[in-house]
Amino acid sequence: MKPIAAIAITLFVSSGLIAGEPKPATETTITANNKVKQTLPFNDKQDFKDAQRGFIAKQDVVTIKNANGDIVWDLEAYKKYITLETPAPDSVNPSLWRNAQLNMINGLFEVTDGIYQIRGYDLSNITFVKGDTGWIVFDPLISQETAKAALAFINSELGERPVVAVIYSHSHIDHFGGVRGIVDEKDVLAGKVDIIASYGFTEHAVSENVIAGNAMGRRAVYMYGALLPRNVQGGVNGGLGQTTSTGLATLIKPTDIIKKTGEERTIDGVKMVFQYTPGTEAPTEINTYFPDKKALWMAENSTNTMHNILTLRGAQVRDALKWSSYLQETIEMWGDEVEVKFQSHHWPMWGQSKIVDYFKKQRDMYKYTHDQTVRLMNQGFIGSEISEIIQFPDEIENNWSTRGYYGTLRHNSRAVYQRYMGWYSGNPSDLNNLPPTDAAVNYVAYMGGEQEIIKKAKADYEAGKYRWVAEVLKHVVFANPQSEQGKKLLADTYEQLGYQAESGPWRSVYLQGAYELRNGTPSAGGTNTASPDIIKNMPPEMLFDYLAVRILPDKAAGKSFAINLNFTDLDEKYTLYIENSVLNHTKKQADKPDVTLTLTKLALDDVQLGNVTLEQAIANGDIELDGDKDVFKDFVGMLDTFKFWFNIVTP
Incomplete structure (x- = not known):
């Protein structure tokens, strides 16, 4: 979240416009949340001290708009109900509420001499390191609008300075998307x-938002609670921060690549040593140590929560x-000397021994x-059984920085x-099992019909058996999507599970599910997983892989042809082959293609972005076509x- 790992989400319903009324917390939920208060060390206030340490200034209103006047980030919506003084409401897990309170501590902070952070302007933090002449910026947020606002804020407080360098810690969009807000290409x-x-940053940054971008974007609406109202029965916290900004995500290609641990750079008088950590929180990632300051930037390899091994x-x-x-x-590299660690989410920590204990x-x-x-x-246990059995030792379980605000032990x-x-449990019954709707119809029939199930489910709901009720009523809804009784009771059930969730994404998923059961699947808005900069940075091979997953096999059946593409600006040539209902691509061009396209990558980008239609691009000469035009039209x-x-919650 990342995300996202985070994906920029376009809000299309303003706060509070949910038609189905949320229900209050039940006695079962209140009891469960009160138990959390008794279990965890809420008297430990060190995180609140750390989150406020180094405070310089904050803006009275943190509402950021784009050029059209649309709000892309609004911390004010959360300020109305989340304060440091407000106790956890019945409808929010107290541990998640504590995390939300900490993430609401916003403004400009000094981490150590010459290093500053602005927190509360997006899901992630933006960090400014003072060089001899300008700012070195780490992770410029998701949106160019929020990054621009952050730069203006620090310059207004500490004096105008240009940005002389930007460091992307890793390939998730909340760590590079705002770059055009602070830098001119x-x-x-x-x-x-x-x-x-x-190494590999651009490839991974682009690919994450392309091949599976549509499905991931839809599910990101659940994970980040895009439709949820901003109140104690709706969106509270995303685990890593409050939520994601919704402005324009941008990307400028790196000019300098770190390929191994121990590489050093001195930029504008600031010495930095990098630790290359591929395959951790992101496919490619770097931590950064400032030896002259004994300060360690941990990217997102360690935050003040358990992270995801697999995101929702x-x-x-x-x-x-x-x-x-x-x-x-x-x-081993820096534990003996580090005095402050900080990262792209949450608040810093000071003190060598505390930091090493935290790392351990x-x-x-x-x-x-x-x-x-x-x-x-x-x-011999399978995943669902392991998630019920596994428990952390007390040293990890009762430590605030390893609680499951984002990832969870059950899912990890x-x-x-x-x-x-893999997905297969090993049980033969799971080898070729029925899909959800077919299984649901048979479950409902075996269990005595819809009304009998709902009758029993109501009793179990009253008894607080929400996990079981959710399992059973899922079948009712998939067997009969018109079942208003089933959908309403399942929505109520999801809601209580959301109220009890310690994980911000879990809460969002449950409450978004309840929303869609009550109001239907939305039909407007969505996520922008392929911004102009993402498209621009897609190499042709990645585009061809994307086109391949879009092939309709019934329309490609029996077809066999070759399309040559000549990119004049890249000086690269490719051939696309349709055979066996599959699209393949190669740089070894066909001697006798059915059709040849001569074009620039820019022309293809314009078509991808919808700036021009394919027909217009051909008509105005941006794309030259030689050969059988019907072949390309067929393709x-x-x-x-x-x-x-x-x-998602209905078939």
Whole structure:
């Protein structure tokens, strides 16, 4: 979240416009949340001290708009009900409420001499390091509007300084998307601004938002609670920050690549040493140490929460074992001398011994999850069973920085299982099981019909058996999507599960599910997973892979043809082949293609972005076509389009 890992979400329903009325917390939920208050060390206030340490200034109103006047970030909506003094309401897990309170501590802060952070202007933090002549910026947020506002704020408080370098810690959009808000690409091309990232950054930054972008974007609406009202029965906290901004996500290619641990750079008088950590929280990521300041920037490899091994929006499973090993390497490299650690989410920590203890707990959180999941897996337990059995030792369980505000032990253990064993449980009944709707129809029939199930479900709901009620009523709704009784009771059930959730994404998923059961699947708005800069930075091979997943096999059946493409600005040539209802591409061009296209990558980008139609591009000469035009027309006609608002809680 990242995300996202975070994906920029376009809000299309203003706060409070949900038609189905939310219900209050039940006695079962109140009891469960009160138990949390008694279990965790709420008297420990050190995080609140750390989150406020170094405070310089804050703006009275943090509402940021785009050029059209649309709000893209609004901390004010949260300020109305989340304060440091307000106790956790019955409808919010007290631990999640505490995390929300900490994330609401916003403004400009000094981390250490010459290093500053602005927090509360997006899901992530933006960090400014003072060089001899200008700012070195780490992770410029999601949107160019929020990054621009942050730069203006720090300049107004500490004096006007240009941005001389930008460092992308990793390839998730909340760590690079705002770059055009603080940097002009002309200055980058002229060598006036350095942009530093790790090896493979551009490829991963672009690919995450393309191949599975539609499905991930839809599920991101659930993960980040895009439709939820801003109140105690709606959106409260996203785990890493309050939520995601909704402005324009941008990207400027790096000019300097870090390829290995130990590489050093001195930029504008500031010395930095990098730790290259591929395959941890992101496919490519770097931590940064400032030896002259004894300050360690941890990117998103360690934050003040348990992170995801597999995000709810969807992603490739991360490697918990590798993640823990890089944290061990961090300890070995700088543990003896570090005096302050800070990162792209949450607040810093000071004190060498405290920091090392923190790193050890972060390391062992992932190592324990990996080791114990694999141990139980080798005893024959499957993922759902392991998630019920596995428990952290007290040292990790009762530590605030390893609580599950973003990732959870239940889901991370399943992710480890998935990494090794895949989706199949090993039970023959799961080898060729029925899809959800077919299974639901038969479950309902076997269980005595819809009304009998609802009758029993109501009794179990009153008894507080929400997980079971959700499991049962899912079948009712999938067997009969018109069942108003079933949908209403299932919505009420999801709501209580959301109220009890310690994880921000869990809460959002449950409450978004309740919203859609009560109001139907939305039909407007959505996520922008392919901004102009993302499209611009897609290499042709990635575009062709994307086109390949859009092939409609019924329309491609029996077809066989070759299309040559000559990119004049890239001096690259390709051939696309349609055979066996599959699109393949190669740089070895066909000698006798059915049709040849001569064009620039820019012309293709314009078509992708909808700036011009394909017909217009051909008509105005931006795309030259030689050969059988009907072949290319046939090819375009076999490309599927993806509906963003597919159903999730209904069939």
